Amino acid sequence: MTQQFAERATSVAPTGARNADLRDLVHLLEEQNSRKLDVIAQSSALHLRDGKVHIEGVESVLTESGVTNVDGIYRPTAVADEGIADKLRIPLAYLRRMRAENVPLLDENVNAWLRQEPERKFMVRAFRGDRGPGLPPVEGVARALLSDSYKLMDNFDMLMAALDGVRQSGHPTHVTGCDLTDRRMYVRVESEAVAVQARTLLRGYRSPFDGRSGDELPMISAGFVITNSEVGSGAYTITPRVVVQVCRNGLTETKDVMRAVHLGGKQDEGVVSWSGQTQRKTLELITSKTADAVRTFLSREYVEAKVRQVEAAAGKTLEEPTKAIEHVAKSLSIGTEVRDVILSHFVRGGQMTAGGVMQAITSTAQILTDADQAAALEALALPALTAAAAHG
Template sequence: MSLLTARNATFQDLRRLLEEQQDAKIDVVAPATALRSRNAAIELSGVEPLLEESGFTLVDGLYLPTASADGDIAAKLRIPAQFLRRLRIERPDLYDSNVNGLLHGKTRRGRDGRSTVLHPSDERKFLLRMFRGQDGGDGVLRALLSDSYGLIDHLDVLLAVLDGIRQADVDVSIRSCDLTESSMRAKVFSPKVSALAPRFLDGYRNPFANPALEAERRRISTAVDHWHQGSGFEGTGSGAGDEPVVFAGFRVANSETGDGAVTLKPELLIQVCSNGLTLPALAIRKVHMGSKLEQGAVSWSLDTQRKHLSLITAQARDAVARWLSPEFLAKQVDELEQQAGAPVTEPDTTIRAIAQSLKFSDAEREGILRHFTAGGQLSAGGLAHAVTSFSQTVADADRADALDDLALKAMAACANI
């Protein structure tokens, strides 16, 4: 299992990964002049060693940027990200010259031996989030961020949310987890809070009964647990698993290297296929508030960490109590039932128009059409299901989450086509 990513992983796998990441993390603030690109890797020099419990840890060395970190470098130096990523693959020499030229400026030595500054060096300081190299190898540059970035790590957020769930005293299960280069996501539901949605699920069948589609879902998964082994859910009291049942749930997401925020949003979980229909309009987003960080090793005070995490715990507690309630679920299902019945008589034309409106790629449009056909429900509700079942086969967990956020928009758009 990669230290950087996981898809459809179990909670146990995610927690183990996050604990391994905590041990490998290095966070430092360094001046731009301490950075130099060498063969499309970032070399740090002149950075003070970190004092840890085990002794001093050297920070100087080579760190290979992730694709996400390449995006950060491009943004900070105002280089088109797609161009910089292409240079990494095709012309690492030009990658180096672009990055180094913008970081270190340019001088010209005249005939009299004096140097003239043509372009000054970058005077900023950056927060570098990294993983140390293993067995003397190169490390990983996860992000190049502002030196005012607020740090709240995935593991701390996950434990704070679990504490909020405990305080809310609601029975829940964590059905799957995702970890990307820039985010962590856990999907939670309550097996005891459910409702019938006969119109929303009228005629819908599990698209993953199709072996080819199930193979796609398994292919991108880090771990396939009992959740996807059969048609029913363990612990829900359901037998055949094909009843029109919807469960109350929510998702928690955190970014350590990207937008710097914790997000909680409600989700409706479909029993027949484990589709997750998110409600992004009701999401709660808590931005990590940062302050200017001193140069060198980064360490927040315990008091600051407690304040941030206690707020996340309180928000999770309140959100769980509200979203995992029969009243909330009944209201959401009633709204879905009213919109779901619009017929889709020309699937290819309808999905093509919606794909253009919601900016789905050609591959996404084709995949959604396959899932729509496999689901067998020729209605607006069937289209929402197709988006959320297709998303389970998408390797990029961040994009899959974005697709789930668009499912309701796709369903609503059917009425205007």
């Protein structure tokens, strides 16, 4: 399986993976956990200098792993910039322009709004930089600026609880790929033991990757994708996802998603550390919900019903495929570059139908290097099918 890792800086844990296997994802999450720092700080303890977040005046905390120093310099990610813009009500486009063109103006704007409410509290999620013995502090990474009532549901804990729920469901499954970005974790799970024939849906279709025929392998497997965000970019979710075996295209059904939101109570200032009892109850609920979701999504009846729902629209012949794809891209706000790849996959797929558009979108999603973009595109496959069938 191909694998890509992105490292923010040599002093912090790597923060990204694309199409990793489960073992590598777990290793990466464990590495991140050793560098995590979550702190509740007042506005008066925060300021920007040279575009970087400075935390000053927050007391160090003694934990099981030793003294946790909070004060330091943290380089914000794009997600953190979005949080700053949202919490301080600075237009995001303007903030991005200042970061690109005038960092001193960015500092001035953000600091002015922080001084406006000096006692207002935020949660800062960060990665610590390495601080070797006798060495000066190294800058870390500011991952997010969140509400002080944000409930921590970390990727590693959520993943372990979810996999326990999968095990308790009793269904034979395997993890087919994992992604980790600054925004979200994605874990794709499949059960080839639960597969149905979809001859009508795959008639005349060819894999754009190797030319294999859907007529020869007309099978669709049951599955789902687990997602979680540690930085306020969405709830913990389990979304049903069927997989076309001939090309590995994944089709997510977002209408049936199971979710658990990150919402808690106000917290005191300082380093955030949830009690063992609170964490245990949250994770037990995740395990239970996951087991229930898996029993529903990994059933032959569920997959067959979803296949029947899309067959009629998928069979609609497109008289002018190029115009239909342009219409779909415009209506779903798909960019020109991705639209052109979709058109190429559509031609190679050989289905001159609305279903062919759906397949082209899901196959294009497989090759995108940006995992967030890929997941968003895959989620558009069914709306694209409806739009293409209506356009004709």
